[in-house]
Amino acid sequence: MIEDLKYIALIDKYLRGTLAPSEKDEVEELMHHNPDFAKEVRVYEKIYEGITKKEKAELKNRLRKYYKEYQENQETPTSDRPNGRYRRLFIYSGAIAACLIIGGAILLFNQYGPSTSNTEPTVVDVDTTSTMKTDSIFDLDEGKLVEENKLDNPDIDRVQDNDNLVNRENTDGLQKHDSVQNPNTESEVQLAIGGYKTLPSRAVRKYQSSRSLSYTFHDGVFKLYGRPLMGKLEALSLRILKNKESGYFLKYKNDYYDLEKTKRRLPLIKVDAKRNNKGVNTLFNRPxxxxxxQEEVTVNIVGVQNASTVLSELLVRFDNDNSGEQTYFFNKEERQLELIIQADLDLEKAMVYRVEEAGRYYYYLVQDSQIYALDEDAKDATPLVTVDITTNRLARLFITREPIKTVVYEER
Amino acid sequence: MTDQELLSQLKSGNEECLGQLYAHLGMVKSWICRNNGNEEDALDVFQEAIIVFYKNVISGKYEQRSKISTYLFEISKRQWLNQLNRRKRHEQPREANGFESKFEEELIYEVTHRGPRLKDYLGRAMSRLGEPCKSLLETAIFLGMRMEDIAERFNYSSARSASQQKLRCLKKLRSSISYEDIIALEQ
Structure with missing residues (x-):
């Protein structure tokens, strides 16, 4: 056994491939003429190999554990709750900041507007009243803006909550596919990667109409989940009631449902005479x-975005660089269905939905207010055709709905 | 966590952050599944890629030229293509279930190698060695950490004294191992 640290250092460098040229000769020499040294090299070789194998196996085990933890973290949205709440706080504070800025701008406009726009020093009375009028319109607009901000933002928030399983990073990466080009890859690989952009997985969704209804009800906003197809008339017929004991109810199609103030989504449960809650008997004995x-409430029928989930079986690629006809086709692979679109799409806005109804799938491409119906059997490039919402019932899923402002009805 | 944060966490010894990388597994999975593989393959390949990445980060070989996700995807792709080539060469009919074939390999190993494995033998020798030698050698040999970084992590005054310490640890480990024993171990 060689115990001289100098030799051990040489062997270490030899095994790691970091010998200097002069040292290389020395080691060659020793290997040939010093059997003890050669023996040592073999022992250390084994030691290094053993340590590497042992460490790799242990790291693999730990990675498996990290992966499990990662999956668990992805699956439990509860841990995200506070974040969601903070996010909402940020959005609200953003909305407030925006209001302040707009308010400030209006104030400035008020003060300096008339004097700069009117170079005449002598201002007649009629003129001043007219500027006042425009100002009041601005005020109105501002009010509306605040309202819209408040209504819209929690919606966006919801979508993200729904998407807990989808990872943004992940989709980011997917978009990068085309930039990952390896000159050494085989042709089949090149084909698989292609020159197309991939739609992030959060934008590829499936929707299956569900029977169960759920809701949130807080801060004067009632949101109904599970009926994205509900028409405006039907939505207008929804009525929120309050009985003498200050319990809230929802009246929907001659049925009554219990309501409580909740920010968390709760299932809508039909009022049951047997459960006898919240003075329900008064409801049943007579209409x-x-x-x-005086209590105002906004009724919001939550759209398909929030009622749908990510559809992982479908991969959507699209090519923006085309000036000709907008086309699409489906490409069925063994494990994956691909949808290839040649059209001017916005990676941030385009969404593809698969709607399941009566055991059949219907595909839709939606961007802003444009809705296209897609035929799954289209194997060759097929022109994209916008859908007529009056005839295509399912396409109504994708119409953006205005929230309805109404009031709570009180039991007399 | 941004790429930058992840790198600095890993360098400061927070290995658990590697779990974050599984956020990029999806793209590797979908690519491998479209190229004659399954999810099991993807997980294996991706794990290997994480190990390569981690070793390169710790040894200072990793240069941040692209996003980590791109880097991992690149390595995974290369690894998978190599595996496919190897399979093609050996013309091994592939089991539909990756688990089964792995189990068989394991079985073949058990039959041909009855003695203890090299990694287990080293595992025992290393635990006899004790700290800080054990961690120091693992970090230096497996992860390939540079001596400057080892000096910092293990609190040595300089890279030189860390190197000296490593050699002393190697000597100590070697003295607990017999030549005949270790040479007889095949794997």
């Missing part, structure tokens, strides 16, 4: 007589 109260 409830109610009058509009």
């Amino acid at each position: 409830i007589k109610s009058v509009p109260s």
